[in-house]
Amino acid sequence: MPLFKVIKASNKLGGAKMEVKEVSKDKNMIVREYLFDKNDIARLEDKAVAELNRKRYHIEGFRPGRVPKEVYKLRLKEAFYEIYVADEAIKEVENELDKEELQLLLPPVIADAKFSAETGKVVVELHTEPEVKFEPAKLKLRKAKEEEVLDGYVDMRVNYVIEENAVLEPKDGQAEEGDLVKVKETVMLGEKKLRDAEEREYVLLKDDEREVVKQLFGRKKGDVVEFEKTFEKGDDKIVYKYILEVEEVYNRILPEFTDEFVKSLAIENVETTEQLKEKFRTEGKEIYDRELAESYRAQIMDQIPEIAEIEISEKTIERAVENIIDNLKEGGKYESYVQNYGSEEKLIEELRNYYLNMIKKDLVVKKIAEENNIKVDAEDIKAYAERVSVEWGVSPDRAEAIIKSRQDIRNEVVMEIVESKVAKILAEKAQIEEVSFKEQENKQEVEEEKKSE
Template sequence: MEVKEISKEENVIIREYTFDSADIKRLEDKTVEELNKRKYHIEGFRPGRVPKEVYKLRLKEAFYDIYIADEAIKEAEKELDKESVNLLLPPVVADVKVTPEGGKVTVELHLEPEVNFDPAQLKIRKAKEEEVLEGYVDMRVKYVIEEHAILEPKEEEAKEGDMVKVKETVLLGEKKVRDGEEREYVLLKDDERDVVKQLYGKKKGDVVEFEKTFEKGEEKIVYKYILEVQEVYNRILPELTDEFVKSLAVENVETVDQLKDKFKSEGKEIYDRELGDSYRVQIIDQIPSIAQINISERTIQRAVENIIDNLKEEGKYDAYVQNYGSEEKLVEELRSYYINMIKKDLVVKKVAEENDIKVDNEDIKAYAERVSVEWGVSPDRAEAIIKGRQDIRNEVIMEIVESKVAKILSEKAQIEEVSFKEKEEGKEE
């Protein structure tokens, strides 16, 4: 078998794998051996002992066009497997021609294109650390104070800062979605919930009724709320003092300053983690607009055809066409999606290889510990889920790699510090 490179256009190489008559004879013998292993029944011959010439007579053109051609393709693929070639798509057999005198297998190889990417063009934003930590400490202190509020029943009307205890019933038509459930609401001006707004000015024993309409497509769903006010409480908030802090019995914390330092340390840990996540999202989103690749139109077309074939197999194609309005718009969207995905993947792969980025068990363990609360399981269970499901494991590994790549790229990016305080002050003005 002889291998020739016929042409190269951008990232696509066309190769021909040529077979002479001796190669074809060898493939014929191999094909007959495979057919006999299947023990096809042909009248007058023992299964597994059918001669080559009989197969030729029975199968006619299919002997070469299908069976010998299939063996020729397998040999071309084996030859390709010996090489270390990075492909975007599986090899595409563009043409196969086989006769007793010789044959030819034409293969399209869609190689990974070179990617050019300048991380200095990245522009990422981060919130000012001091502001974030200050806000976090204030929030945690406020929560602790409110958590230890003293409640005094009152006969007067409910006002700002009070807690109102109600029995809540919610009706959808005649159906009771909620039936006399006990609930407590703190009346705060920033709370935009209709339930909270309805309770201002109410007293113990009052009954509040109101309706709320939700739209579901063209349908309107109306819920009726009935709130029976059981009690109105005046909340007396404790003063933040060293004595109050001591009463909390927090380990190694006895003063207001120590409590705030503890909260600041917590906030710093959260800030660093969320900043890393923010960098990853911002950087990955910007890569397609910055990266440059020289990719063949033939590769894009083949990839889009593969995606469409998968959608059709899954029975989703018509829904996608309807969603985008036409086949042309869907194809255009798939083209854009594929190009952006390839740019992202190639940049991440390139940076990871250049910096020898790996994902080990410690990385998986740390990831599992971080998401265990979100998943509602223990860290050990989260780790077991990741390791036990290949699809989830692949996604997690990709996210960890992207995070490590983003950390490296962020060191070369343009970073803008954003003050949310200044933004809020600007809005008020």
């Protein structure tokens, strides 16, 4: 068996013959040699001279841009071939590789380039995309019971409407469970006022763990409450002083949830308690479906690296990690990363794992997207913009304009949309466990009761 195979016996580069050999293959990494004969060298010499003159390389005694080839050879000696002729050869090799439209994980790596007046060679590493094996049936997804979630959402929305329409009745006594307390709130950090007598309202509920709420139980109109709260920031402790002036205490009278109450809300096409609940259930179903899809996407993307199998060369991983480290150094972040991970060895191991997981995820997403002809169109972008506009604090049109005008943001959005479409397909083939959070809460309560006995 030959140690290498000839890929192209007569590959025309700029009108010249050139032999290309595949000298080795390690999983996804292919090593090629591009061989240049004497005729190729003569052509590359002319190209090197033209480039040197274009850059107006200065040699004493000659006009810049008009230096003859033989003078360059004489003055630059071996460097003429090792640097300048080699550069021209590498450009030609890179142009040919661009024409092949190879599916690569990394840009082609020029591993070596040796040139003389007689011959030359460029050695290239091609880190191709490996085949990926993935079994969607191995995915294990969890979802909350739909009816349980929707019932909880309806109850929450009904309670909110009732609370929102409570009648407030001033009271002279102490603030109790369910009362609303109106205060002027001042917050001090040292001598600096972060809040200065800002008007705030608090509903007193025993389940509310906020210190400001706890401090208002038992207070009356005219009382002034002072307390301190300490926060830790690294090794430092920051102490905030709160001053609450109780302006009013209100007894909240909650309306009964009746058809008459619902009619008073003047909601279009809603006149009964059942109609209002159905409206909330429909609203909750939209939220549930959207959040379930996002949950599935996150779960699937997390599980892909464990399930996917690829044959990838160690050299590919090494090259990728080197690139990441170079980027960290250029950005001045490398030392802080080493410090965070404790040593260079631990950082490199983490970067290896990060790269492998990322590649597995990207290859699976690409494979499923191609198999199912998944595309991202203008309507997808528009729908995404409408969904995130509230989070971004802008209008849907403005969100869409931002996505279209910023290539980095657009790339992230397109990838997220593709991942969501891929996840939808994979979820149909996955194992899905339905989880009751009520049952889990009940179990926890029982266990806590047993411990306290």
